[in-house]
Every structure is written in C-alpha cells, then in structure tokens.
Amino acid sequence: EPEVTQTPSHQVTQMGQEVILRCVPISNHLYFYWYRQILGQKVEFLVSFYNNEISEKSEIFDDQFSVERPDGSNFTLKIRSTKLEDSAMYFCASKDRGTTGELFFGEGSRLTVL
C-alpha cells in the first residue's frame, strides 16, 4: 500500500539553528500538508500546498517557516531559526483529489529544540 514517508524520524537541534523536515508524499497525490502536534496537545494545521504554491496557512506558519517541493517528489518544511516552542511532532500528509479525498499521514518527524 502506498504511504507517505518522512525523514528524519527524530531530530535534535540547538535553538536558532535551521531545520529541514522532508516528506515523500504518495506519488499521484496533488495536495500536500504539514501539521504539528506539540506533546500532549492537539494536532494543528500549519500549511497546505497545491500546484506549487501555498493554498492556505495558519497563524502558526509565520516567516520562520517555509515549504518547498524542490523536485516533484519531495515536500519539505524548513524552519529558519528554531525556537524552543517549535519542539513538536511534525506530520506530513497528502491527498489525491480536492473534494472528497482523504488525507494520508506520514509517521511524523519529532523535532526537539534545546
């Protein structure tokens, strides 16, 4: 069964460092998402991406965050200068069609900022 894969599974970084989280969505999917889950809290939407541009973003997704689909298969989330409060599990998801398609989630990348 096709799946969304994410790397790394766990990354530890120092505050102020740049981090790139990588995702390989399911190959025929067209919509891509990043969500995050701070420990003990709910899963929160960060950003959605379609047709090579951001289609929607939350207030969490400030100028420190960016997304890119550099090569037609990877979908990356970059955090430019990490803060302690960026520590969370980051989930990538993809979807094939706009209206009724379900989101398929990866297993997440745990980011720990020290």
Place this chain on the structure above:
Amino acid sequence: AQSVTQPDIHITVSEGASLELRCNYSYGATPYLFWYVQSPGQGLQLLLKYFSGDTLVQGIKGFEAEFKRSQSSFNLRKPSVHWSDAAEYFCAVRFMEYGNKLVFGAGTILRVKS
C-alpha cells in the same frame, strides 16, 4: 472559528466492553468527518470517514461512527473492545466552506483493562 470538541480526554474500558467516543463540531453546512487513531510513537491512521449518504459508516478494525447533523456529532463506536485498541483517537473535520484543511479535536486516550 471552526472547532472540534472531544469532551473526554481519557476513557478506560474493560476488554470486551462496548465503546463510544464523542465528537462534536461547530456549525458547518458541509462538514466532512474523519476519525483517526494514533498508537504511541506512530502516525495517524484513518479509521473511517463520512462525506455523504448513509449516516452510519463502517471503518477498519470493527469501528463505526454515526453522523447526526441535528446534534453536530460524529461519535465513534465499537461493540467489543480489544486490548490492541488502546491508543489515542482523534476526530477531525473538514469544513468545506472554510478551505481544505482538517481541524482536529484534542484527542481521547483510550485505556483497555483486562
């Protein structure tokens, strides 16, 4: 703002007993409704979804959910719980009038006692 409420943070049931996890959402004319399960250290797995049609939907692992528009609810049920069902369960809603993103509830942690 669009919101999803799961009023029970923790639920403990005995193995073999029935289960109902509650989910309510804020008003939306066209909600698309989902239940996801997350085992410790794992990603989000889709249990079932409702888009339209029969309001009682069947999912994987013996779960079902019923959409009640009058109550803005989408409660998850299972007639007989197994120890392997212990996990965290998230209700999620896509409000079609408000874009393509999923809004998650805070989750319900299910403990199963033998």
